[in-house]
Amino acid sequence: MLVPLARFSLVVVLLTYAVEPLQVAADEPIATEISVEGRDFFEKQVRPLLVQRCYECHGGTKAGGGLSLQTAKGWQHGGESGPAIVPGKPDESLLIEAIQYRSLEMPPSDAGGKLPDHEIAILSKWVAMGAPDPRDGRDIIGGMDRQAAESWWAFQPLPVLDAPLDVLRDAQHIDALLQREIEAQGLTAVDAADKRTLLRRLTYDLQGLPPTSESVAAFLADTSPTAFSKAIDQLLESPQYGVQWGRHWLDVVRYADTAGENTDRPLPHAWRYRNWVIDAFNRDLAYDEFVRMQIAGDLLSQDLDDNQRAEGIIATGYLAIARRFGHDIDKDMYLTYEDVIDNLGKNFLGLTLGCARCHDHKYDPVSAEDYYALYGIFESTQFAFPGCEPKGQPRDLVPLMKQAGIAALMAPWQAEVAKVVAEKQRRQMQAQAATETLRAHWVPSQKTLAKSPVGEGASVPFDERLMVHRGELMLLTVFPNASHGADSTLVEWTIRETAGDERTWSVAELVPELLRANPWPAGQEATWSFLDVTDGPVFLSEQRAGLSGNNQLSAWSLGSEPSVFVNSGEQPATVWTSLPARSFFVHPGHNRPVAVAWTSPVDGEIVVQGRVADAHPAGGDGVAFELNHLAASELGPALADVGRAAVGLPDAGPPPTIPVAYAVIDRDSKNTRFHERGDPEKLGAEIPRRWLTVFGGTEVPANTGSGRVALAEWVAHHPLMARVMVNRLWEWHFGKGLVRSSNDFGARGEPPSHPELLDFLAAKFVQSGYSVKAMHRLILHTAAYQRQSATPTATDPGNQWLAHFSRRRLSAEELRDSLLAVSGKLDMTLATAHPFPPEATWTFTQHNPFNAVYETDRRSAFLMVQRQRRHPFLALFDGADPNASTPTRQTTTVPTQALYFMNDPFFHEQAETFARSLLTIAEEDARLQDAYRQVLQRTPTSAEQQRLRRFVEQYPGSRAEQWAALARVLLASNEFLYVE
C-alpha cells in the first residue's frame, strides 16, 4: 500500500523539530511540554550519562531494584524505594541522593563507583530544571516507533502486477503517471527532441561516448517507427555500454585502486572486480544475482565449475575494496567494517546503517545492536590484506583456482626447486675441504689493523701499510651497534702495492657492475668477496637489482639485509636516505656484521687506505668497523671455492603466477560483542549475527559460516533492493532520482516525487527477472525521456515533474573519452591491471606513500583511482569520491575548469591531433563540416561556416595552428560539453 504524499511532507516537517518522530500518531499525550532548552540539555548531557552510567543495571528489562531509567515513566514510577526523582527538587530526589553517596551508593563500586563531580552536577541540574525527559517509552527501534517503522513506505511489499512486461504499453503507463503530476502542477510537457539531439543524448547515456558520424547518418536515414528501438538495442549490445554503466556502479561502491591506509598501497588485483562489474552489466546479469554475488559470491559458487567459482570470488571484491584505515590496519578493522556496513546499507537498501555504530540510529529504525549483528558477519569474514607499513606486503588474496589446479601448476616449478636444492647440497659436499680450511684458519689468522666506532653521520678514515702474501685476506667488517642494525654505511677502500707494477684495487671498481659476481670477479682471479660474518663467513648470495625502484641501486644480500650495495648512477639517489653518486655501501643487518674481503694476489708490501662513513644518520647510534689482515695463504683459494659453491646456483625461477583476486572468504564464525559508544575497547554483550530487527531480526542459521549467504538472501528478497536500484537507473537516465536522496530511503531522506511510479518500476524490475537492460528499454521508450531539453523555470526549478528533459554537463569520464574519440586516439579495449610497481619492491611508508598517475588512451573508467590523492583530472571535473559512495555526481562550474580548456597540455594535444586529421580533407567547407559532425554531430549553418572560416583566416600562424585553434574553440564550447 502506498502512503499518500501529503503524509510524507508532514513527517519531514516533524522530523526537523521533534526528536521522537510521529508524535502526532501517539495515543497517549505527553504529560508536559518540554522546552527546547530542556530537550537539548537532556539529549546532549543527560541521555549519554544515563546510557553510560546507569543503563547496565537500570535499563529496560533488567531494572535493578525495580527502577528503570530508560524511560521517563521508569523514574516516575520508581523502584522499591519509591519515585527516583522529584522534578525541580534535587534535594528530595532519591536519584541525586544515591549518586551523591548520601544514602544508597550509586553507581556501586563494582559498577564504576561514584560519579565524578561534574557528572553529579549535570544530573542535579537536570532534576532542578524539572527533569525534562522526552523518552515516552513507546516501542522504539533505533530512532523510530515500531509501528511507524513497520509501515514506513519504503519497506512495504511491492505491488504484484497482472499484466506481463510490454515495453511500449508500460512506457505509456509511466508517461501517464508523469502526466498526472505535470497537469496537477499546472505545467505543460514540451515536444519530443529532434532525432540528432535524441541520438546524442542516448549515446552518451548508454555508452558515455559521442555517436559516430555514421551512426548519426544511419539513424537520420531510418524513418521506420522502430528506428529508436533499434538504436537502443545496438548501443546496449556494445561492450562500451558496460563501461559506462559499470562506472555508475563503481561510483556507488566507492571503487578505488588503492587501499586508503596511511601509505595508500596499490591494490594490484582490484581491477578484476572492476571488470566483473562492467561485464555483469554487459551480459545483463540479473540484478538480484549481481547483489548476491557481491555479498557472498565465493560461498554461492563453491560447488560450481572453475570459471563460475572464480567469478563468485571476484565479485566479493565489492567487500574487499572497503577502505582500510590507519598505520596498522588490523587495529582499525572496526572502521573498515563500518565502511562495509555503511556502503552495503546505502548501496543496496538506501539505509544509512553506518549511523548506528556509536548509538541507535537517530531517525531510522536501526539500533546499535542491529549494527553489531551485521558487524559479526563481516568479522567472521576474512578480507584480503593489502599490506601496510608495519606489516609489509599483501596476503590473504584469494586464489582463483582450486587446490588441485594450483598443485598441478606448481608441480613443475617445485621439481625445479628440488633440483636446485640437490645441486646446492652437491656443491657444499664438494666444498667440504675448503669449508674445513676456512673454519681452521679464519679466526686464528686475524690481526686487527684498525678498529673504530663511527658516530651518527660521522666518517672515520684508515691508512695502513703492511706485508702480505698471495692468498691472504684483508677483511673490512662493519658492525651494527646496539639497537639499530640497519645503517647504510659508505665504504671507500683502496689497496695499492708499493713495489713492482704498483697495481691498485679499489671498491670503486665494483660500482659499475656489482652484480657481475661474488666472489668478484668470478674465476681464479677472485679479488673481492661479500660476506655475512655473524658466525664465520657466509656469502651474500642473493642478487637484488633496482632497490626501492631505483635502477641504479643493486645489491648482494641475504634477504633485504645484510647486504653490500652500490649506487652506480651519476646522481645521488634519494631513497631511504640520500646516497651519493657512484658509491659503494655496506649495510649490516640487526646483529649481523658484514665484511668485504680482499684476496691478495700480491707477495709484498701494500698500502691500505680509505674511510667508513655512516650514510644514514637517522638510524640512531652509528656503526663500528674493523680492518683485519688474515695472514693464512690457504684462506684465499678456500674462500673462492666456498663462494663458487654458494653463489650462482641454478635458478628455479619465480614461482608460477597463481591468479588471485582481492576478495574475501569465510573464516571462523563468531558473534561480535557490542561496542559501547562505538569504542572497540569497551565491549558489551555478545550480539547474535542476524538481520535487522525491523525486518524480523532472523538469526544466521547455525553452522552456515559467517552468515553472508543469509545476508545476501535477506537483501535480495527485500523490496528496498528493487526500489533503490530502479531509482538509481532512473537517476542515471534523467539526472535525478524519483527519490532524490538515492542513498537514503529513510526518515532523513526525501520522499518519492512519484510514489506510484517508483513502485511500478520496481515491480516491473522484479517481473523482468531483475533485468537492468529491460529497465533501460522501458525508461528510454517513455515520451518523458525523449522530450526536448529546456531551461528550468521558477515553477519547477529542479525539473522534478519532468515536463522537459534536463540538460546536463558531460561527466569527467565522458569529457575525456570524447576528447580522445575526437582525436582518434581512444582505445576502446578493456583494460586489465594497472602498471603498479611489483609488490616485492614496495617500501611505501606514511612518509613516502604510494603516489602515481598513469596515462592511458583507454576509456577513463580505467584510470587508476587513488584514495589519498585524487586524480587531478577527475577531481577537477567532479569525478566520484573514492572514499565514499557517490550516488549523484556534483556538477561544479569553476574557473580552474576553464583554465583546463585554455591551457591543459592533454586538451591541446587532442585538439592538435584532431586538426591534423581534419587537414587531410582538402576542401575547406567539407573540412569544417566534418569538424562539426565529429564534435557536435551536426552540420554547421552557413552563418557558422562563414564565421569560422573568417576565424581561421584571421588567426595568425600555420595551417595546422589555425585548425588546432578552431578545434579548441569547438571542444571548449558549451554545445560540446552539454548534452541536451
Next chain:
Amino acid sequence: MSHSINPLPSTRRTFLQSAAAGSVLFPGIVQQLLADSGDPLSPRETHFPAKAKHIIFLFMTGGVSHVDTFDPKPELTWSHGKEIQADHPEIKDRPGYEHIYLKRPQWDFAPHGECGMEISGLFPHLAGCADDLALIRSMHTSHSNHYNATLGMHTGSFAFSRPSIGSWMTYGLGTLNRNLPGFVVIAPKPTYAGTQVYSSDFLPGAYQGTLVVPGSEPVANVRQRVPADRQQLELAALRELNQEHLATRSDDPQLLARLQTFETAFGMQMAVPDAFDFAQETATTLTSYGLQPGQTSGFGWQCLAARRLIERGVRFVELIDTGSSGNWDAHGDMQTHEPLAKNVDQPIAALIRDLKARGLFDETLIVWTTEFGRTPFNNTADAKGREHHPWAFSSWLAGAGVKRGVVHGATDEIGLRAVDQPVHVRDFHATILHLMGFDHERLTHRHAGLDFRLTGVEHAKVVENILS
C-alpha cells in the same frame, strides 16, 4: 599603507572592455551571475561580525617538540634521566620501551617582550614578536600517527576524509577576488594524508584548496600555451559560439556560469603569476624574509607569497613547512630541529612585521601549529630524539581578534599532559571559526542525511581567554 586589491593588468582590462563592447549580454549577465546567491563563491554574511578577513595557517609538519620550543619545563632538566611511568600510545607493547626516562630540553628558554613570554633559543626572530602572540601551551590531539593527527588538525576527523578547514572557511565566506582561488595551499612536497589535507570532500568542489608548488608554474594550467593575442582570438570566437548557443536556451544559468568562468580564468592567467612575482618587492622586504632576489622556493618565499595573496583578497592561505619526509619528526636527534627552526623563524617574524607595517595584521589571523608534540621522555636517558606525543603540544595565534602577548593553558611540570585549560584540536578549530565570524555548531553542511561540521559531534568550546 593601503592593501586594496591590485588594479587589473591592462590586458585584462582590454579584454573586459572588448567583451562588454562585443555583446549586449556582457557584462550584464556577469553582474547578474555574481549577484546570484547560487554562486558558490560570492562573498557571504557570517554568523556574527568577523574579527578576521583572512587566515594564514602555518603548518609545521612532523611534530614540533613543545618542550624544546614554546613550553619551558625546568623540571625536565633537573630530573633528567629519572624513570617515569606512562600509559602512552607510542610505547605500548613496543620492545625496548619497557622503561622510559625524562629527557632534558636541548635549548635554553628566556623571557621575551614586555609580556615576558618564554620561548627557546630555537626561535630568536619570532621571540622578538612575543608581544604579538597568543600562545596556547595546553594543546592536545587524538592520535599519535602523523597521518591521522595531520588529518585531524586539518579536517577535525582522525580517520575518515572530511572537508578541510580551508574548505569550510571558503564555504562560509565566499571569496573576495574572483581572479584568485579563495583557498590556496603552498606546499613544496606532498604532505601526510595526501590531498585530503586540503580537500573539499563532500562540500562542493568550488571549495577545494588550490595547490601551489613553488616553481615555474605554481598553479596548474595558468601558463598560456598560445600567445596572448591568439588566445584572445580563440576566446572571442568561443564567446560568440557560446552566446549563440545560450540565446536559444533562455539564458540557462549553468551555461551562463560557464561563460563567466572563462572571464575569470583569463584574469587568473595574469593574477596568479602576478601574485607570485616578487619583482616589485623592495630589497629590504626580500632581505627581511631572508630571500635572495629571484629566489622561488623556501619558507621565506612561501611567507611572502602568503602576504601577497591575502593582499589580493585570498581568504585562506596555508603554508606547509617541508612535507612527509625530512621534517620535524625528530626520532633520531633533536638537533634536527635546529635547521628546521632556522628555516621558518626569520620568515614568520618578517611576515608578522610586514603585515603590521601594512595594516593587515588587524584583519588577518595567523595560526601556527603542528600535528602533535614530542615526548618529554625516551627509552634511555641519553637518547637523542623524542617520540610522537599527542597529549600535549604548543600552538599560537596572532593578529585579528587575538590578544597580544598572552599564554593560555599549561602542561604539567614535565610537559606530559595538558592539565590547565586544555585545548583539543576541535576547540582550536572552534576558536578559529569564531574569529572568522562563525559559530562552529552552525556552520554545517547536509551530507548523506546528516549535518556535518568541522568540529564533529563531540563538544568543542571556543578559547575565550585569548580573544581580544
